[in-house]
Amino acid sequence: MNLRDLRYLLALAEHGHFGLAAEACGISQPTLSVQLRKLEDELGLALFERGNKAVIPTEACARLLGHARGAVAEADAILTLARSLRAPLAGRLRLGVIPTLAPYLLPLIFAPLREALPALDIEPWEDQTSALLERLQRHELDAALLATGLGGAEWQSLALFEEPFLAALPPDHPLAAREVVSQAELARDILVLADGHCLREQALEACGHRGALGGTLRAASLPTLLNMVAAGYGTTLVPALAAGAAQDAGIVLRPLAEQAGRTIRIAWRARFPRHAAVEAVAGVIAGRLRGFAA
Amino acid sequence: MNLRDLRYLLALAEHGHFGLAAEACGISQPTLSVQLRKLEDELGLALFERGNKAVIPTEACARLLGHARGAVAEADAILTLARSLRAPLAGRLRLGVIPTLAPYLLPLIFAPLREALPALDIEPWEDQTSALLERLQRHELDAALLATGLGGAEWQSLALFEEPFLAALPPDHPLAAREVVSQAELARDILVLADGHCLREQALEACGHRGALGGTLRAASLPTLLNMVAAGYGTTLVPALAAGAAQDAGIVLRPLAEQAGRTIRIAWRARFPRHAAVEAVAGVIAGRLRGFAA
DNA sequence: CTCATTGATAGGCACTGTCTATCATCATGA
DNA sequence: TCATGATGATAGACAGTGCCTATCAATGAG
DSSP, X not given: OOHHHHHHHHHXXXXXXXXXXXXXXXXXXXXXXXXXXXXXXXXXXXXXXXXXXXXXXXXXXXHHHHHHHHHHHHHHHHHHHHHHHHOTTSEEEEEEEOTTTHHHHHHHHHHHHHHHOTTEEEEEEEOOHHHHHHHHHTTSOSEEEXXXXXXXXXXXXXXXXXXXXXXXXXXXXXXXXXXXXXXXXXXXXXXXXXXXXXXXXXXXXXXXXOSOOTTOXXXXXXXXXXXXXXXXXXXXXXXXXXXXXHHHTTOEEEOBSSOXXXXXXXXXXXXXXXXXXXXHHHHHHHHHXXXXXX | OOHHHHHHHHHHHHHOOHHHHHHHHTSOHHHHHHHHHHHHHHHTSOOEEEOSSOEEEOHHHHHHXXXXXXXXXXXXXXXHXXXXXXXXXXXXXXXXXXXXXXXXXXXXXXHHHHHHOTTEEEEEEEXXXXXXXXXXXXXXXXEXXXXXXXXXXXXXXXXXXXXXXXXXXXXXXXXXXXXXXXXXXXXXXXXXXXXXXXXXXXXXXXXXXXSOOTTOOEESSHHHHHHHHXXXXXXXXXXXXXXXXXXXXXXXXXXXXXXXXXXXXXXXXXXXTTHHHHHHHHHHHHHHTTTOOO
């Protein structure tokens, strides 16, 4: 049995006339005769009583018609739904974002994304890099905004923009009087984020620290870290997008003597079929942040 | 798109593995690969993300799966329903019966029919011959029990049994003393049914009357006619199956000098596909009434 | 590095859905 | 009564396609 056969069945039941039903189906009358006979043979029962003036469904046929209509309707629903899903730039896109980026970047890009890709429904998910990659691998995310490069043929990624690091100092800190701060000076009383944040390692590396800091306070989030710096517990490096939040917290920002920063990338599974949507999102974000490093 | 394709789709979504899904569908793995690729091409979207360890439905696919399940379920319902409808001796059979027969015959045959054809659901409909034939023609009845022969290639019929006529007399009627009553004597004060009842014409013909009776009382139904005879308004002919009812009404019955009666037949449209059911019913009725005329 | 697993591809075969042409049946009307 | 038109069924030919076996390509494990 076939969806086509069911369409023929419905057409014949509706028209009560082989010729007209065949025309409605876009086939010839003999074809309809043959196909319907086959369907009757397959089902093992007479579906229509052929009269001289009319072709009338048998009672058995009448009881099948509802199901036939149901099957055809479901099939049509699939076709319709597929047509609406076909546009790669439409539908839900689950986008992971690391915590040191999300609160500062997302407000900047939501409006441009909505304007450029109105049919794309972006669903953000904030977590640390390793968690995001696991979710990507489990198909629980479609793409992620990260600050680390990643290798392996299973991943694909695009660089979006460079985000410089700035020295963050309490207002009464001796270095706050300088125009420019060197990493070595900053490193003496630097505070960093807790384990798992990629910014932690990147900040340590930028300052020349190699191992972990013993006994140093560690903040669980960037806002907390900024508050600790503002309260005079030490210094830190902040990514440039968080500059506004840092200043609001009462922190003094200074450029680094040796420029340092991180590259924000968007990453996805290499086999992800809707990579076109990801690339479109990448284009919008890169466009919005163009020239940001300067 | 095809029901088969949808079954493949569901199997692959369930197993997440081309080889296993193909085996479940009873086809080879390459066939499943090809067919699924075709379905993806037709729908214009990727349905599965092929990984090295697993084949995972895309979100678009997940939204289609429900409809696919629906379509397949409806198709299966058609197959199941067809299997149960296939038995020709099952299901509803709408059986017309003329009014001068129904109340006397039906009580006799219901039990044997239920026993012999338990799956057949007989739905009686009482009306006069012409109305029954119209309903048959409109497919509102499947068969009818009639007392008249009927010609034309569009009809088919089987004789079931002969039903003799008996002379029906008021207890105090002069003829009630006879052992046998001749039609000519009976005809002098005969009462007949109203127009439309086939028994009216048959009774008149049996008594030698050719035209209509002027000014004679006409009963709308056989029970009424029997009551009129019992009350002494005149005589009549009753079909033998109504003998019990006539005697209950206080009527004296006598055999006719020249045997007369009517043939009860079952009739159906020549093209009716379930004629096997009608013929089975005919067999049961004929068997129950065998030897009735004697 | 080698081997096993998994999905994709190629070529060939058989089935079947479709067409045109034609027939059989039946009702209608001159 | 017979010709005519309408309707569905049948026959034969052809093209499309679903399916198989054989094989390849990519990937991951030992």
